[in-house]
Amino acid sequence: MPEPELTPTKSATEGRSGVDSVVPGDIALSDAAGAEIYGEEKGAGHLQAPPGASKLVTLLWMLPGALWLLIFLVAPVIVVLVVSFFTGTITGFKEVFTTSNYSAIFSGSSTYLSTLGTVARNSAIVTAVCLVIGYPVAYFLAVKVKKTQYAFGLFLIALAPFFTSTLIRAEAWIPTMSINGAVNSILKDIGIIHHPLGILLFSNFAVIVALVQLLVLFMVTPIFFQLAALDRSAIEAARDLGASGFRVFMNVTLPLTRGGIMIGCVFVFVLSMGDFATYKLVGGGSVGSIGLNIQNLVSLLNYPQAAAQAAILVVAMAIGVVLLLRFAKLQEQV
Amino acid sequence: MASNDQIAETTAAPESAAQTPAGNGGEEAAHGSGLELRQVTKHFSEVVAVDNVSLHIDNGEYVVLLGPSGCGKTTILRMIGGHEHPTGGDVLLDGKSLVGVPPAKRPTTTVFQHFALFPHRSVLGNVEFGLRMQGIDKQQRRKRAMEMIELVGLSEMRFRKPSELSGGQQQRVALARVLVTQPKLLLLDEPFGDLDRLLQLRMRVELRELQRELGIAFVHVTHNQEEALSMADRIVVMEGGHIQQVGTPAEISQRPSNVFVAAFMGDNNILQGEVAEVSNGRTVVNADVGQVAMATGESSLSVGDQVTVAVRANCVRLTAGDEKRQATNELACTVTATEYLGDTIKVHMRAGEHALLAKLPEDRYTELVGLAGKTATASWNDGDVQLLRA
Numbered sequence: 001m002p003e004p005e006l007t008p009t010k011s012a013t014e015g016r017s018g019v020d021s022v023v024p025g026d027i028a029l030s031d032a033a034g035a036e037i038y039g040e041e042k043g044a045g046h047l048q049a050p051p052g053a054s055k056l057v058t059l060l061w062m063l064p065g066a067l068w069l070l071i072f073l074v075a076p077v078i079v080v081l082v083v084s085f086f087t088g089t090i091t092g093f094k095e096v097f098t099t100s101n102y103s104a105i106f107s108g109s110s111t112y113l114s115t116l117g118t119v120a121r122n123s124a125i126v127t128a129v130c131l132v133i134g135y136p137v138a139y140f141l142a143v144k145v146k147k148t149q150y151a152f153g154l155f156l157i158a159l160a161p162f163f164t165s166t167l168i169r170a171e172a173w174i175p176t177m178s179i180n181g182a183v184n185s186i187l188k189d190i191g192i193i194h195h196p197l198g199i200l201l202f203s204n205f206a207v208i209v210a211l212v213q214l215l216v217l218f219m220v221t222p223i224f225f226q227l228a229a230l231d232r233s234a235i236e237a238a239r240d241l242g243a244s245g246f247r248v249f250m251n252v253t254l255p256l257t258r259g260g261i262m263i264g265c266v267f268v269f270v271l272s273m274g275d276f277a278t279y280k281l282v283g284g285g286s287v288g289s290i291g292l293n294i295q296n297l298v299s300l301l302n303y304p305q306a307a308a309q310a311a312i313l314v315v316a317m318a319i320g321v322v323l324l325l326r327f328a329k330l331q332e333q334v
Numbered sequence: 335m336a337s338n339d340q341i342a343e344t345t346a347a348p349e350s351a352a353q354t355p356a357g358n359g360g361e362e363a364a365h366g367s368g369l370e371l372r373q374v375t376k377h378f379s380e381v382v383a384v385d386n387v388s389l390h391i392d393n394g395e396y397v398v399l400l401g402p403s404g405c406g407k408t409t410i411l412r413m414i415g416g417h418e419h420p421t422g423g424d425v426l427l428d429g430k431s432l433v434g435v436p437p438a439k440r441p442t443t444t445v446f447q448h449f450a451l452f453p454h455r456s457v458l459g460n461v462e463f464g465l466r467m468q469g470i471d472k473q474q475r476r477k478r479a480m481e482m483i484e485l486v487g488l489s490e491m492r493f494r495k496p497s498e499l500s501g502g503q504q505q506r507v508a509l510a511r512v513l514v515t516q517p518k519l520l521l522l523d524e525p526f527g528d529l530d531r532l533l534q535l536r537m538r539v540e541l542r543e544l545q546r547e548l549g550i551a552f553v554h555v556t557h558n559q560e561e562a563l564s565m566a567d568r569i570v571v572m573e574g575g576h577i578q579q580v581g582t583p584a585e586i587s588q589r590p591s592n593v594f595v596a597a598f599m600g601d602n603n604i605l606q607g608e609v610a611e612v613s614n615g616r617t618v619v620n621a622d623v624g625q626v627a628m629a630t631g632e633s634s635l636s637v638g639d640q641v642t643v644a645v646r647a648n649c650v651r652l653t654a655g656d657e658k659r660q661a662t663n664e665l666a667c668t669v670t671a672t673e674y675l676g677d678t679i680k681v682h683m684r685a686g687e688h689a690l691l692a693k694l695p696e697d698r699y700t701e702l703v704g705l706a707g708k709t710a711t712a713s714w715n716d717g718d719v720q721l722l723r724a
Contacts, residue, residue, distance in 0.1 A: 233450035236417055239437045240444050241515060242467035251463070255454045 077314070084307035093304045101308035112309060115288040116316055122204065123272040123320070126211045127219075130268045131261065133212065134219030138260075139253075141220075142227035155224060159217060166214065170281040173210050177201040177282075202284030210282040211272045218271065219264035226260030227253075262328050266321050273317050367428050368392045369414065369519060369551065375422035376409050376575075383409040385575040386423070391553060393518075396545050398554045398562040401572035402598065407555045408523055410572075414553060415444045415521050427519065438467070443512035444521040448528055449504050451496040457483060457507050458492040464515035482514040502533045509541075513548070520545075522554040526561065538565055559599055563587060571595050592723040593642050601647040601680075603690050604722070609639040616716060618662060619643060623685045627662035628719030635721075642722045649718035650692035652681060652702070656709045664713040665690070669705040681705070683712060 084101055086093040105112045137158065145151040161169060176182045177200040184196040199205050234256065238248045276291025283289070290313045297306035369391040376384040384406040391397050399407040412418040413425060416437035425432045432440060443464070452460050458476075461483055465475035483492050486506035488499075496504055505525065512520060525541070526534040542565055545552045556562055562569050563583040571578045571586060571594075578598075579591045590596035596604055607621030617630045619641055628643060635641065656666040667685040679702050683690040690712055694702060 231450065231453075233446045233448065234452055236437070237444070237446055237450040237511075238452070238463070238467075240415060240417070240442075241464035241511070242438045243463075244438060247467060252452060258454075 080307045080310050083304055084311050086304045088302050088304040092301055101304045104305065105308060105312060111288065112293070115293065116290055116312070118287065119273060119289050120316060120320065122208055122211070123269050125208055126215060126272045127265050127269045129212045130216045130219040131265060134216050134264065135223055138220045138223035138227055142224050151228070158220065162217065167277050169214060170210060170278045173282045174201065177206060201282065202286045204287045207279055207283045207287050210278050211275060214278060215268045215271055218267035222263040223257055223260040226257045230256055258328055262325065265324050269320055269324065270317055273313065273320065370426040371410070371423065372426065373423040374410070374413060374420045374425060376413060376418060377421045382575050387577055389570060389577065389580070391551050393551055394549045396542065396552045396554070396565060396567045397570060398556060398566035399570045399572060400556060400559065400562040402557055405572040406575040407572050411521050411523055411553060411555045414519070415442050416440050441518035442521055443515055443517040444523060445508050445512055445525050447523045449508040451504060451507055453496055456493045456495060457488055460496065460507055461510045461514055464511065468515070479514055482510045486510045501528050505529060505537065518550060520550060520552045522552060524556055525554065534561070541565070571598065573598070588646065589720055590644060590722065596644040596722055601691065601693060602644040603647065603650065604642060604644050606642050609635050609637050609641055612637060623688045624665050625662040626719060627716050628721065629716040630721065644720045644722055645714050645718055647680070647691040648693040649714050650690070651713050652692050652694060653711045654705060654708070656711055658711065663716065664711060667710060667712055669708055669710050672702050672706055674699065683710065
């Protein structure tokens, strides 16, 4: 065989380490050649920012997105913050600094904090239920359905409710879940209940159920895509090394889809924290929400108070997201 | 130590196998030990990936399944590992059927094609995994994992993630991860596919050394002829879901049994023709390029049979000029190109419509390079002509 004669070296079994261990000592490699052949260490430079002109190109790529965020996110948030320190009047506000909008929120008579607590608790429950319901759906679609076409077809069907607006979907709960609605009638007809259940509509429970229905796909989607992109051979390797189905899931599948889970949780949590349509239509005034509060305040032209409530809501959401991410970090294993 | 005997056995294996040509199925080795495939078939809906394959692999043997992509070699490996289930036949290890046994319960482990390391776990976490699944307590498994990591020379990197390692280091982790579980049989799916050539050459030797030390059977899948020849005790050449030939590297290389093997192993001149003459131990064929004579011993061939024969490129002699001295096994041809390969020189020739190849020693470099475009005479011995099955 026309091959260079190599003297086998024991470097692999001698415990030498570092990049050097890959380079056999007895093979006369020049440093340059060695570096070229073995310079595949990740992070050893190929990710370094390219110099000069290409740096400018990178910045240009970022420009549209940055401008968009600046105009439609950063600027409004700043406006909201500024307005929250203005003094309210009957017709709006005058530009006089005050902290009374915030002290009103934290005063004893305000229901803001208890409402925020309820909403936060509801959002946490909704997020957890969405995860428990959504993960198996995503898993089924991405892993159990063998053909990619079928998986994406079924995924599109699952997405169908999103073809209508959130408002219409929330509205549809009323004929479905009211005292004389479809669910109560069916349950009564098949004899599971004797008296219609009032809890199905205009209750906190109803809000949670409706929010789960509304938001579960925000959980399914990121998990589905991450599962679909999952390296199956890692799962096979785990099986090969003696892991049962459950342990494969706990040790490989779940940790490798953590990113999708986190994105899904953040989506669901943030969306349910800010929701007001569901609270209004399905909660029917029996449950308060910050979104609803803000909407009411805006219709009363009390912009500074609305801005202060919005600012606190943003902070609460940020704390929630940070807690979620921190929790995920703790789950990371050695 | 018992493993010493095993080492002796494995080192002796190539010679002994060479004396007794290994049969196609290994039915003669029907004793209970080792791995046995019995008429294994695998269908993927309409497609037959593996068709009625029988093979015996001894304990401590290094077997390479060689073939082009889609030949069924990986499917066989996956059926041994339990990642696919045969639609027909049986897979036995030490006499016990493995069919229906999940991968987790098999004493086999696999080094997967792209290593399939757990990206979220460190080197230590990867190597420990198998032991953790076996329920070995933390202290014990950490100790064994560290020993294995040391053995593959990655102690300093035990807390790194796979993505922070080079290809060669990742492969070491993959090996450590499977070997720490002390499998009875190691399966390797294109283990060198992700490594650069120099590293491949080194890993070949190291892996072979490791296999001798461990004394367990390795089943290695590759599409690389050179890799198969350099590592195997026995090579199983596959194509279209069938075993084409089983033999030692020397047998596969020197005596390909059919057209596919001769063509796939390369460096063979494959000639077709009609049997013109059969006389004691010698058959003359009117081939497309001229008359070819071969030593056939007692031959079942008769005049008029269509046959295909092979002449290895390194059995072809080459002389300048076109002076023909004998009636058979000598062709006038034109040299079209020469390829310098370090220790040999490949000379490409044309005899009429037919391309021919000769592999000659390096010391004739100057002479051969000067032959390009000129006429020459290619010749070989009767004994170097190999009759191929269709």
